[in-house]
Amino acid sequence: MKIVAIALNTFKECIRDRILYNLLIFAVLIIGLSAVLSTLTFGEQVRIIINIGLAAINIFGVMMAIFLGIGLVYKEIDRRTIYTILSKPIKRYEFLIGKFFGLLITLVLNLAVMTAGLVGVVYLTGWVINVLLFKAVFLIFMEFVLITSIAMLFSCFSTPTLSAIFTLSFYVIGHLTEDIKFFGSKADSLFAKKLSSLIYYALPNLENFNIKGFVVYGSGVDNSFILFSTLYGILYSAMLIVISILIFQKRDFK
Template sequence: MRKIQAIMINTFREAIRDRILYNLLLFALLIIGGSILLGTLTIGEQQKIIKDMGLASISIFGTLIAVFVGIGLVYKEIERKTIYNIIAKPVHRYQFLIGKYLGLILTLLVNVLIMTGVFLSIVYFMDGSVKLKLIEAIFLIFMELMIVTAIALLFSTFTTPTLSAIFTLAIYVIGHLSRDLKVFGAKSELAWVRHLTKFLYYLMPNLENFNIKGMVVHNLTLPANFTLLSSLYGLLYTGILLLVAIAIFQQRDFR
């Protein structure tokens, strides 16, 4: 456990020195702050605009951080040859990978908390209160980011950062369109299309399970246990991704 913790802390320190992290965070905070100005230009819709833009900013920029920092977690160690020193030490490969993952999750948590702090402060200033559903929406966004990070880490174990970014972003898009993909496939007259879309629906993560932004913005009631069930799904899917990543990484030959 200490080895994983040491790798996690080292990864966190390395991640927060990444310039792209601060650029994305600053841009996100500017957009969240800019939602006030945009809201004032929309009569009667100010609070909805602020909530919609705030949640969207946390989700989008959190995803970009997860992808563009996550894709280099393993590749940088291989490129700098430091991976040879690490595996030569009494550190198991699974400990190295889990430590890397947790380090990026810690980085994401800090960034999400910063964005959340600014966002909720604006909401409280404009609305006079912060509803629990907003907190739930941000929590589910973070659960989604855990999956995206695991996907980026998985691809980083066996391919280049460019391909990792392309694959991860592609799965992110498909994950948000999986229900539409299933409906499209069901209407197809071709059997192979129906089978393929059904297979992809169950294989790809259903990221819409973590998207309640519309319901929160329009103050709709969430289904019972929705947050709990979505969280369990997220943890299970993340666990499976990490197991696959570890299995692939164990087979890599660094000699």
């Protein structure tokens, strides 16, 4: 109940943030533009639309998660709005979980708008919608969940600028961990091998949430893979949230 109130208020806060609309407008524009670009090719039109569309949804959604996530806790402390919230019968972890879900609600809504745009464009160009597209969107959402928990973790102890840099690094490295592991295994030095496998196992592997290629080429994706990725995303995020709570619980709000 209290968590829901905080989540809904966070949602209100997010949707009144101008940065959200800038990103959303850009995303929808690019999805629309994909239809124009697709006319440049012959026979591959839907692939181009879906390829660009999903990429736009993914990148702009991640940007929303990062830019709203980094301020999630920091802003509350910086503006001292947290003082009166915590003077009410609310535990610190309830506050944090409320904030997290508030941002997730915002992201779901935006994801729905962007997906509707993509489906609309695909439909208007006369192609059949594949269920696989929605599976891809779902996994993109799981990636948002993970990115949001990373951003919130940094937001608990770091400034927005640093948090943005850290979270963005996580995002980039998260998509490269398999390559890092591969190069590490080819390396001569033992140190490089150990380091690359440490990075591989410690950092999230965000390629688990990427099935865009399968959608584009229409090949099937095993449901067990989707289940695995979902569990992976939930467990990894839960772990990050627990760490955030531990940090947040001990903090002095000076």
